[in-house]
Amino acid sequence: xxxxxxxxxxxxxxxxxxxxxxxxxxxxxxxxxxxxxxxxxxxxxxxxxxxxxxxxxxxxxxxxxxxxxxxxxxxxxxxxxxxxxxxxxxxxxxxxxxxxxxxxxxxxxxxxxxxx
Amino acid sequence: xxxxxxxxxxxxxxxxxxxxxxxxxxxxxxxxxxxxxxxxxxxxxxxxxxxxxxxxxxxxxxxxxxxxxxxxxxxxxxxxxxxxxxxxxxxxxxxxxxxxxxxxxxxxxxxxxxxx
Numbered sequence: 001x002x003x004x005x006x007x008x009x010x011x012x013x014x015x016x017x018x019x020x021x022x023x024x025x026x027x028x029x030x031x032x033x034x035x036x037x038x039x040x041x042x043x044x045x046x047x048x049x050x051x052x053x054x055x056x057x058x059x060x061x062x063x064x065x066x067x068x069x070x071x072x073x074x075x076x077x078x079x080x081x082x083x084x085x086x087x088x089x090x091x092x093x094x095x096x097x098x099x100x101x102x103x104x105x106x107x108x109x110x111x112x113x114x115x116x
Numbered sequence: 117x118x119x120x121x122x123x124x125x126x127x128x129x130x131x132x133x134x135x136x137x138x139x140x141x142x143x144x145x146x147x148x149x150x151x152x153x154x155x156x157x158x159x160x161x162x163x164x165x166x167x168x169x170x171x172x173x174x175x176x177x178x179x180x181x182x183x184x185x186x187x188x189x190x191x192x193x194x195x196x197x198x199x200x201x202x203x204x205x206x207x208x209x210x211x212x213x214x215x216x217x218x219x220x221x222x223x224x225x226x227x228x229x230x231x232x
Binding site: 088107 | 160221
């Protein structure tokens with residue numbers, strides 16, 4: 001158990017809908033990351049938050065948005081869903097913004113999103 | 117160009133034997149970190165081992181060691197005394213430099229199957 005929790009575990013929805021994925025980082029971790037794992041694109045970084053602020057952005061679609069709340073939990077919002085958004089969405093956390101040494105990211109169990 | 121290349125889509129190894137999973141990387145940043153993660157069929161991402169670009173010695177964690185050859189830009193994972201529970205997908209990942217957050221770039225993975 002990494003200490004990172006994600007809800008829900010599974011989500012099935014229809015095209016055009018909007019969903020919210022939730023992540024609670026490990027106790028004490030200030031950085032939260034979102035990744036998407038799909039058959040087409042592999043594992044891709046989406047976005048990073050550190051202590052409530054957006055710090056790095058990857059291949060995140062405009063239909064997707066995220067935020068990190070004062071209690072450090074984070075939510076990833078996916079709207080106008082398309083079939084291609086079906087994927088495993090991971091949240092990860094680490095204890096710092098960045099660093100040369102260590103700073104490994106610990107991953108949650110993921111939310112499997114299926115868009116029908 | 118691919119930043120992380122894993123050329124072995126699948127590998128087989130006999131139980132109790134050692135196996136090497138290949139990873140090459142591409143970066144012009146002198147400061148970077150290399151990670152290996154394990155993803156069993158259950159889907160979670162498990163951190164295995166980390167190597168920093170300035171580390172003088174190869175990283176080791178139990179049965180896992182990282183064969184870091186900086187000049188060749190390779191960071192191969194060596195698993196000694198393979199066990200049936202090592203059967204999983206293995207991902208190599210890189211974090212580049214500082215100032216851009218802490219995002220990880222992943223390779224396409226190697227599916228390892230440990231046989232009796």
